[in-house]
Each structure stands twice: as C-alpha cells, then as structure tokens.
Amino acid sequence: xxxxxxxxxARGNLIRELGALAVSAGGVALGTGCLVFFLALGAGLQxxxxxxxxxxTREIEVVVPQLALGNLLGxxxxxxxxxxxxxxxxxxxxxxxxxxxxxxxxxxxxxLFFGREVRMGLEVLATGLMxxxxxxxxxxxxxxxGEGQPIPVVANRRLLELYNKVFAPQRNLPxxxxxxxxxxxxxxxxxxxxVTGRTLANPQxxxxxxxxxxxxxxxxxxxxxxxAIQRINRKYGAEADTYSSVLVRAQSADDVTDVAGAVxxxxxxxxxxxxxYAVQIGxxxxxxxxxxSLLAALITGLAAVNTMQAFYASxxxxxxxxxILRAVGATRGDVAAVVLxxxxxxxxxxxxxxxxxxxxxAALLDRLARTGLPDFPFKPPTFFSFQAExxxxxxxxxxxxxxxxxxxxARAAARLDPAxxxxx
Amino acid sequence: MSAIExxxxxxxxxxxxxxxxxxxxxxxxxxxxxxxxFVAVEGQSGSGKSTLLHLLGGLDRDFDGAARxxxxxxxxxxxxxxxxxxxxxxxxxxxxFNLLPALTALENVLLPDFFGDGVPDxxxxxxxxxxxxxxxxxxxxxxxxxxxxxxxxxxxxxxxxARPPLLLADEPTGNLDASTGEGVIDLxxxxxxxxxxLLIVTHEARVSHAASRVLVLREGVLGAEGAEAVExx
Numbered sequence: 001x002x003x004x005x006x007x008x009x010a011r012g013n014l015i016r017e018l019g020a021l022a023v024s025a026g027g028v029a030l031g032t033g034c035l036v037f038f039l040a041l042g043a044g045l046q047x048x049x050x051x052x053x054x055x056x057t058r059e060i061e062v063v064v065p066q067l068a069l070g071n072l073l074g075x076x077x078x079x080x081x082x083x084x085x086x087x088x089x090x091x092x093x094x095x096x097x098x099x100x101x102x103x104x105x106x107x108x109x110x111x112l113f114f115g116r117e118v119r120m121g122l123e124v125l126a127t128g129l130m131x132x133x134x135x136x137x138x139x140x141x142x143x144x145x146g147e148g149q150p151i152p153v154v155a156n157r158r159l160l161e162l163y164n165k166v167f168a169p170q171r172n173l174p175x176x177x178x179x180x181x182x183x184x185x186x187x188x189x190x191x192x193x194x195v196t197g198r199t200l201a202n203p204q205x206x207x208x209x210x211x212x213x214x215x216x217x218x219x220x221x222x223x224x225x226x227x228a229i230q231r232i233n234r235k236y237g238a239e240a241d242t243y244s245s246v247l248v249r250a251q252s253a254d255d256v257t258d259v260a261g262a263v264x265x266x267x268x269x270x271x272x273x274x275x276x277y278a279v280q281i282g283x284x285x286x287x288x289x290x291x292x293s294l295l296a297a298l299i300t301g302l303a304a305v306n307t308m309q310a311f312y313a314s315x316x317x318x319x320x321x322x323x324i325l326r327a328v329g330a331t332r333g334d335v336a337a338v339v340l341x342x343x344x345x346x347x348x349x350x351x352x353x354x355x356x357x358x359x360x361x362a363a364l365l366d367r368l369a370r371t372g373l374p375d376f377p378f379k380p381p382t383f384f385s386f387q388a389e390x391x392x393x394x395x396x397x398x399x400x401x402x403x404x405x406x407x408x409x410a411r412a413a414a415r416l417d418p419a420x421x422x423x424x
Numbered sequence: 425m426s427a428i429e430x431x432x433x434x435x436x437x438x439x440x441x442x443x444x445x446x447x448x449x450x451x452x453x454x455x456x457x458x459x460x461x462f463v464a465v466e467g468q469s470g471s472g473k474s475t476l477l478h479l480l481g482g483l484d485r486d487f488d489g490a491a492r493x494x495x496x497x498x499x500x501x502x503x504x505x506x507x508x509x510x511x512x513x514x515x516x517x518x519x520x521f522n523l524l525p526a527l528t529a530l531e532n533v534l535l536p537d538f539f540g541d542g543v544p545d546x547x548x549x550x551x552x553x554x555x556x557x558x559x560x561x562x563x564x565x566x567x568x569x570x571x572x573x574x575x576x577x578x579x580x581x582x583x584x585x586a587r588p589p590l591l592l593a594d595e596p597t598g599n600l601d602a603s604t605g606e607g608v609i610d611l612x613x614x615x616x617x618x619x620x621x622l623l624i625v626t627h628e629a630r631v632s633h634a635a636s637r638v639l640v641l642r643e644g645v646l647g648a649e650g651a652e653a654v655e656x657x
Contacts, residue, residue, distance in 0.1 A: 005538040012526030324522045327483060328582065329511025329539040331504050419484035422518065423474070 028350025031300030042289025053278035091255030104193030125221030128229025137214030307405030323421030347402025351395035515583030519595035573604030
C-alpha cells in the first residue's frame with residue numbers, strides 16, 4: 001500500500017473522528033509540551049550556569065599545592081623551567097603562565113564619571129596574563145608599553161554585570177556598557193595600600209587603560225600584560241621569576257584527564273574550584289530537568305493509554321468498514337497500517353501542538369520574569385533555550401506515544417475476522 | 425473450466441451454550457459454476473446464503489471440504505494471496521451497500537486501488553464505472569448524500585473497478601425499491617452478457633429470473649443441480 005493512498009484513506013477517518021482524536025492529540029500535546037518546556041528550561045538554566053561559571057573542557061589551572069612540604073620549604077614553585085615542563089607534557093597544546101601583582105596598589109578617582117561626580121578609592125588587585133591568552137578580547141593593544149605609559153588592562157565581563165546590577169543601582173551610578181568603558185583611563189598608584197596603610201619606598205603614580213573585557217581576566221581585580229606585572233614586581237623587589245599559576249590547554253577534552261595526572265606527578269595541583277561549582281550546579285539543573293522530564297514522560301504515557309482507548313473505540317465502531325476493506329483486497333497489514341497512519345497523524349498533530357504550547361508557556365513566563373522579577377546579576381533575557389533537537393524529540397515522542405497507543409488496537413483491527421466484521 | 429468448484433463444504437459454528445451441539449449452517453455442499461454463468465442462490469433468511477458467499481470470497485476459511493475459486497484453492501493459499509484474489513479477481517456487492525462514509529462516491533469506487541499494487545488507470549476506470557451505473561454526476565457526493573439506490577450502484581461500480589471475472593452479490597436488491605432494483609438487475613444482465621461470472625444470493629424472485637441457473641439453499645443443503653435446483657432457462 002502506497003504512502004500517499006494510505007494518507008488519503010486515513011484522512012477521511014481523521015476528519016470524521018476529529019472530536020475523539022482531538023482529545024487524544026490534546027493529551028499527547030500536554031505530555032510532549034511539558035517535556036519540551038522542561039528540556040528548554042533545563043538548557044536555558046544550564047546556559048546561565050555556563051555564563052556565570054564559564055568552564056573550558058580543554059583547560060586546567062595549575063597551581064602550587066597549598067600544603068605541600070616543598071612549598072613550605074620554598075622549593076615548590078612555578079618558574080620558566082616548570083612552564084617548559086608543562087608545555088612538554090604529552091597532550092598539552094599550550095601553557096600560559098600567570099603572575100599576581102605582588103606589591104600593593106590603589107586607585108583614587110575624583111571627578112566626573114560618565115556624567116556623575118565620583119570620589120572613590122579602591123585597592124587594586126592585578127594578575128598578569130600573556131597577551132595571546134586574551135587574544136581578540138582586547139580591542140586595543142594589550143602589551144606593556146613601558147614605564148610612564150598607561151598600563152593596558154582587561155576586566156572580567158562578570159564584574160561589569162555585578163557593577164550594573166548591584167553596585168551601580170545602590171550608589172546611583174550610571175549603567176555602563178563595553179563600548180563606554182573601552183579606552184577609559186583611571187589613575188593607579190603603585191606601592192601604596194589603603195588596607196594596610198603601608199607605603200613602599202618610591203611609590204609611583206601612573207594609570208590603567210581598559211582595553212577590553214575577557215573571561216580570561218581575573219574575577220578579583222583586573223588583568224594586565226604579564227610583562228608589565230613582571231616589570232613592576234621586579235622594580236619593587238618582589239618575586240618576578242615565579243608564577244602564581246599556569247593555564248594549561250590540552251590538545252583535546254579527552255586528553256585533560258591524562259594531562260591532569262601528569263601535572264600532579266610534577267608535584268603541582270589543579271585548581272578546579274570554579275569547574276566544581278559549575279559541575280555541581282549543572283548537575284543540580286540536570287537532575288531537576290530529568291525529574292521534570294520524567295513527569296512529562298508519565299503524562300505522555302497516560303496520553304498513550306488514552307490514545308489506545310480512543311483507537312479501540314474507533315476500531316469497534318468501524319468493524320464493518322474494516323470488513324469492507326478486507327473484502328476489496330486489503331491485507332491484515334493494510335488494515336493495521338490505516339489505523340497506525342491515523343495514530344501517526346494524531347501524534348504528529350499532538351507533537352506540533354505540544355511544541356507550540358511549550359513555546360507559548362515559555363514566552364509568557366519570560367514576560368512575567370521581565371516585568372515581575374528584579375534585575376539581578378546574570379538575569380537572562382530568556383530562561384529557555386529551545387534547541388532543534390528538543391523540538392524534534394518532542395514531536396518524535398508524541399509520534400511514538402500515539403503509535404504505541406494505537407499498536408494494540410491496530411493489531412486487533414488487523415485480526416478481525418472479515419466475514420464477522422461484515423456481519424456486524 | 426469452472427469458476428467455482430465446491431466439494432463437501434460444511435460450515436459449523438460453535439454452540440451458543442455449553443453442552444449444545446455445534447450449529448451446522450452449511451452441510452456437505454457441492455457446487456460447480458462454469459465461467460460466464462449467472463447463478464442465483466435462493467434461500468430463507470438464516471439459511472446460510474451470506475455464509476456461502478463469504479466462504480466463496482475467501483472471507484471465511486474456517487470450513488470443512490474443498491473449495492476452488494478461479495483456480496485458487498481457498499484453503500491452501502496464504503492470507504495475502506487471498507487478499508490479492510479479492511483485490512483483482514472478485515467483486516463484492518452487499519445488501520447494505522457498505523460504503524465508507526468518510527469517502528466520496530468516487531473515492532469509494534477507487535477503494536480497491538488503495539491496496540495491493542493498485543488498479544491500472546484507476547481514476548479513469550472509476551469514472552467510467554460511475555458513468556456506467558448512471559452516477560457520473562454524483563462522483564463528489566458522500567454516501568450520506570446519496571439515495572439507497574445510488575449507494576448500491578456506487579457499491580456495484582466499486583466491485584467493477586478492477587474488472588474482476590467473478591462478481592459475488594449478497595441480496596443486492598434487498599434494500600431497494602422495485603424500479604431501482606430493476607435497474608440493478610439490468611446491470612447484472614449486461615455484465616453477464618459481457619462474460620462475467622455472477623453468483624448472487626437472494627430471496628427475490630425477480631433476481632432469480634435474471635439468472636441462468638437458480639439453486640436453493642435449504643437447511644444448509646444446496647439443492648442438487650438439475651434436481652432440487654430450479655432451472656429457469
């Protein structure tokens with residue numbers, strides 16, 4: 001039996017039994033709608049977690065062990081030789097050393113700050129990064145220009161988000177964007193501290209210029225070119241030959257475990273606090289998504305049972321018609337195919353309806369969140385991420401539920417004795 | 425060569441209540457119908473006429489005896505082969521028209537084309553068949569919009585779509601008024617003249633008069649040809 005003819009035959013029955021089948025399709029739509037909704041919500045929330053805790057699957061942060069005996073004795077350190085060893089490890093694509101600013105520094109700002117008069121003083125924490133690591137995130141040159149020149153810095157975008165959503169509203173400061181800030185200079189006093197009240201000999205006044213936002217930048221302060229940090233540390237007699245940490249990039253995600261093992265063999269440690277947060281929160285989101293998806297699957301299962309009842313009733317009502325089909329040459333398989341084609345159409349309609357329901361509910365909830373929830377940090381424009389595979393899965397599950405529901409009625413229809421069916 | 429050959433056909437139904445004997449609706453029926461014959465089988469209601477027809481059409485294979493229809497041993501072939509036989513070789517006409525209400529008259533006529541390998545040039549043939557039964561203007565109508573006679577003529581057009589050599593009809597005029605019934609009988613006469621084999625079960629004398637041979641089914645026994653049967657020609 002050709003598919004076009006099958007559809008043509010099924011269409012007539014579908015139109016005639018629209019009411020009963022609409023109930024079945026509605027049940028399937030509810031189940032698959034919930035499934036698609038929860039999957040999209042899970043994906044959306046996972047996206048927020050990824051934004052808050054961006055974790056690369058190929059990279060690890062290597063640090064000196066906090067409680068290592070060698071560290072206490074001053075033997076455990078990360079210097080150029082250690083970085084070279086890390087670069088030589090099997091599976092390592094690159095290694096980028098980082099160094100903290102090891103002298104105090106402050107910034108004092110008195111003047112107009114984007115239209116507002118501001119007087120503030122901040123302790124400056126800075127980390128040195130290799131320019132290659134920042135890459136295109138820097139919109140202006142991220143190179144040390146030497147003493148007396150503004151020091152280029154990059155900031156973490158999450159700091160901007162916290163400033164805009166928490167700091168600025170509390171202090172009635174202006175909302176800032178990337179483009180407003182890039183190129184902006186603020187004063188920097190090296191060798192001075194507000195916290196300890198200590199001032200080093202020969203403090204120096206210079207400035208920092210924001211050249212970009214990067215996820216590579218430290219969350220606690222700003223990031224400067226590694227060469228600038230080394231120059232400043234050296235000038236003030238601080239340690240300038242050992243690094244605070246090294247970002248190691250593996251050749252592939254599959255190499256990360258082996259690389260981490262080799263790093264530990266070198267007596268170093270992996271700082272994966274942020275990764276662990278991300279993994280734990282991500283796992284919690286996945287667990288909740290899974291539980292809700294199971295609930296949706298249960299609803300879909302009930303919809304399949306409802307479909308089975310509807311198709312049983314339909315087959316009973318059409319017993320005589322099934323006899324006619326057999327009389328004009330339909331095989332048992334043809335009869336089953338007609339019932340299953342009707343079920344497939346019901347499931348397809350239910351699936352598409354379910355997807356539309358999910359999208360509508362998500363749009364309504366997003367609208368509610370936009371207007372009803374305060375503007376907190378990392379508040380996403382949408383809590384949902386409808387991915388093509390979710391939609392395909394929703395329609396597929398709906399189709400499957402309807403087909404499974406109709407399977408037994410279809411078998412019953414196929415097994416009807418045609419002579420008895422015609423006598424009904 | 426015979427179109428139908430039955431030998432010792434017995435059809436039993438399970439007892440209605442435990443302990444009662446089985447119900448024998450057909451008892452040792454022998455029948456030979458030559459190709460091109462027009463045979464009417466008369467009988468009272470409940471005499472097994474419809475059962476005999478279902479059996480001949482391969483719709484019921486639960487019987488004792490040997491049955492060959494158009495050279496096909498009905499008990500030896502597979503279910504799919506029987507479906508193919510009904511699809512291309514046998515046309516059915518029922519008393520209660522048996523049209524699918526969701527389909528138009530044309531679609532009902534085209535129904536055999538939906539199955540198997542379809543029917544060659546089905547659309548044209550369907551329109552021709554509707555024209556032949558005088559319903560070319562009703563092709564788009566659904567059964568609910570047709571009169572009883574029109575429904576039966578649609579059912580006949582459907583039976584003719586695949587141009588089968590054998591037509592089996594079960595009380596085809598039973599639900600029709602006199603003049604409509606006459607029209608249907610005339611159509612059967614035409615088909616017979618064109619060489620089609622017809623076996624019609626009926627309890628109406630006007631149908632029997634059109635047949636070339638009339639047999640009587642009484643208490644499950646078919647009147648022997650030439651003895652209990654009534655020859656009309």
